[in-house]
Amino acid sequence: xxxxxxxxxxxxxxxxxxxxxxxxxxxxxxxxxxxxxxxxxxxxxxxxxxxxxxxxxxxxxxxxxxxxxxxxxxxxxxxxxxxxxxxxxxxxxxxxxxxxxxxxxxxxxxxxxxxxxxxxxxxxxxxxxxxxxxxxxxxxxxxxxxxxxxxxxxxxxxxxxxxxxxxxxxxxxxxxxxxxxxxxxxxxxxxxxxxxxxxxxxxxxxxxxxxxxxxxxxxxxxxxxxxxxxxxxxxxxxxxxxxxxxxxxxxxxxxxxxxxxxxxxxxxxxxxxxxxxxxxxxxxxxxxxxxxxxxxxxxxxxxxxxxxxxxxxxxxxxxxxxxxxxxxxxxxxxxxxxxxxxxxxxxxxxxxxxxxxxxxxxxxxxxxxxxxxxxxxxxxxxxxxxxxxxxxxxxxxxxxxxxxxxxxxxxxxxxxxxxxxxxxxxxxxxxxxxxxxxxxxxxxxxxxxxxxxxxxxxxxxxxxxxxxxxxxxxxxxxxxxxxxxxxxxxxxxxxxxxxxxxxxxxxxxxxxxxxxxxxxxxxxxxxxxxxxxxxxxxxxxxxxxxxxxxxxxxxxxxxxxxxxxx
Numbered sequence: 001x002x003x004x005x006x007x008x009x010x011x012x013x014x015x016x017x018x019x020x021x022x023x024x025x026x027x028x029x030x031x032x033x034x035x036x037x038x039x040x041x042x043x044x045x046x047x048x049x050x051x052x053x054x055x056x057x058x059x060x061x062x063x064x065x066x067x068x069x070x071x072x073x074x075x076x077x078x079x080x081x082x083x084x085x086x087x088x089x090x091x092x093x094x095x096x097x098x099x100x101x102x103x104x105x106x107x108x109x110x111x112x113x114x115x116x117x118x119x120x121x122x123x124x125x126x127x128x129x130x131x132x133x134x135x136x137x138x139x140x141x142x143x144x145x146x147x148x149x150x151x152x153x154x155x156x157x158x159x160x161x162x163x164x165x166x167x168x169x170x171x172x173x174x175x176x177x178x179x180x181x182x183x184x185x186x187x188x189x190x191x192x193x194x195x196x197x198x199x200x201x202x203x204x205x206x207x208x209x210x211x212x213x214x215x216x217x218x219x220x221x222x223x224x225x226x227x228x229x230x231x232x233x234x235x236x237x238x239x240x241x242x243x244x245x246x247x248x249x250x251x252x253x254x255x256x257x258x259x260x261x262x263x264x265x266x267x268x269x270x271x272x273x274x275x276x277x278x279x280x281x282x283x284x285x286x287x288x289x290x291x292x293x294x295x296x297x298x299x300x301x302x303x304x305x306x307x308x309x310x311x312x313x314x315x316x317x318x319x320x321x322x323x324x325x326x327x328x329x330x331x332x333x334x335x336x337x338x339x340x341x342x343x344x345x346x347x348x349x350x351x352x353x354x355x356x357x358x359x360x361x362x363x364x365x366x367x368x369x370x371x372x373x374x375x376x377x378x379x380x381x382x383x384x385x386x387x388x389x390x391x392x393x394x395x396x397x398x399x400x401x402x403x404x405x406x407x408x409x410x411x412x413x414x415x416x417x418x419x420x421x422x423x424x425x426x427x428x429x430x431x432x433x434x435x436x437x438x439x440x441x442x443x444x445x446x447x448x449x450x451x452x453x454x455x456x457x458x459x460x461x462x463x464x465x466x467x468x469x470x471x472x473x474x475x476x477x478x479x480x481x482x483x484x485x486x487x488x489x490x491x492x493x494x495x496x497x498x499x500x501x502x503x504x505x506x507x508x509x510x511x512x513x514x515x516x517x518x519x520x521x522x523x524x525x526x527x528x529x530x531x532x533x534x535x536x537x538x539x540x541x542x543x544x545x546x547x548x549x550x551x552x553x554x555x556x557x558x559x560x561x562x563x564x565x566x
Contacts (some may be wrong), residue, residue, distance in 0.1 A: 053451025085415025137201030
């Protein structure tokens with residue numbers, strides 16, 4: 001999808017966002033711990049998210065997924081607790097592709113109307129809406145009660161006597177019952193039985209998943225024969241492809257603006273290359289974001305799979321995390337963009353999401369301010385989108401022991417819980433900063449400043465890029481392991497962006513080579529007046545290929561010097 005506005009995605013874990021119960025107990029039920037609702041995304045809340053700088057909001061966990069909460073009074077089948085991770089369940093163990101999760105509704109019987117209202121409210125507040133599409137696996141007890149008339153359920157017409165059939169929706173282990181080290185007994189519901197066993201979601205094609213497997217899910221069959229290793233069987237079109245297209249069309253018709261596709265590389269690229277153009281033929285505005293981790297497949301999923309954006313996790317995220325934690329060199333940033341330079345506009349940058357540890361956790365940086373240089377780079381390096389996770393801008397630590405999740409530096413996706421920083425930002429529905437402490441307010445202001453620069457400066461959203469590090473190595477005026485510098489330019493406006501990952505302020509001199517002046521069509525100026533967009537302060541620099549730009553960078557900070565050229 002072509003756009004001249006930089007996409008800024010605010011990911012929010014829907015179940016946790018509005019929960020106001022501060023007396024949560026580890027592994028507590030929804031009755032004890034409470035649960036956020038779609039209605040908690042009021043216009044005030046959405047306006048504040050937009051004010052922060054977001055253009056899109058990704059509502060994580062909207063689709064109906066397996067949980068241990070009983071909704072049988074509403075005609076929703078009860079899930080067996082032994083195949084649900086946590087009381088609330090994983091949002092990636094979908095139990096009905098055509099339904100909204102009942103936990104998120106104020107009135108369960110009107111949950112779809114509440115979803116429609118959320119779409120409308122989101123758009124009225126100037127934000128675009130992204131939801132999950134989970135194509136690789138579903139909950140073990142998947143059964144759709146909300147599917148449109150005439151739609152066949154997954155597995156409804158499968159021949160479960162065959163381990164693999166390209167027209168089956170699942171993979172089977174014929175004549176064998178699901179076993180393994182999981183305890184399938186529950187005092188209330190008895191023993192969960194699955195006969196024949198289905199393959200487990202993380203490509204486990206035997207009936208004995210262990211606790212480290214995605215045992216709560218089953219793998220979907222897109223026509224790839226993992227059993228006999230005979231490759232892909234895509235002609236005729238596999239039945240699963242057709243069913244997934246129906247699901248995507250169902251949600252697209254409801255007015256959403258994008259799909260974040262979970263574990264997209266575990267689904268054959270041929271499917272994406274077939275389905276994405278078909279969806280975009282009717283809904284050309286919809287963006288598709290792929291969760292991928294194999295750089296060797298990036299170009300395949302962009303050019304053949306037709307994805308708009310891919311996670312830049314194993315490149316830029318891992319590099320920036322290492323630098324922030326003090327065991328990586330800032331020179332690695334150059335290698336990151338060089339590795340994806342031809343597809344850079346398709347990469348989605350981030351420092352946090354629901355899978356990764358919180359910056360402020362004891363497993364990452366501990367101090368969220370240490371990651372400010374990393375966020376400047378992540379947000380401003382190129383034109384491509386950037387994403388932040390709710391509470392990141394407040395320094396949320398993610399160090400609670402919530403239940404199934406445990407104290408792992410992540411905000412739980414399995415439990416009913418209340419997120420402290422979001423609770424205080426909520427402030428009884430006021431969504432203001434009155435209950436935030438001074439450091440949280442300061443951090444939020446820094447994030448807002450950086451994101452507004454991304455939104456308002458064409459040099460960031462649509463400008464040229466020039467890495468300055470190759471002329472600043474092995475010198476005495478700049479520590480290339482702790483500092484990083486680059487230029488962005490649009491028309492006659494130039495941004496000189498410099499960051500300092502070090503724990504002390506640094507007086508540096510940044511060389512700008514003649515090639516940069518030629519490439520960006522800049523004219524040297526011995527006294528060039530500029531403004532630091534981060535602090536608002538004015539300063540004068542020597543803009544010349546013969547003399548370095550001398551300035552002082554704050555500890556764990558940076559400068560974005562803006563100047564105009566003739």
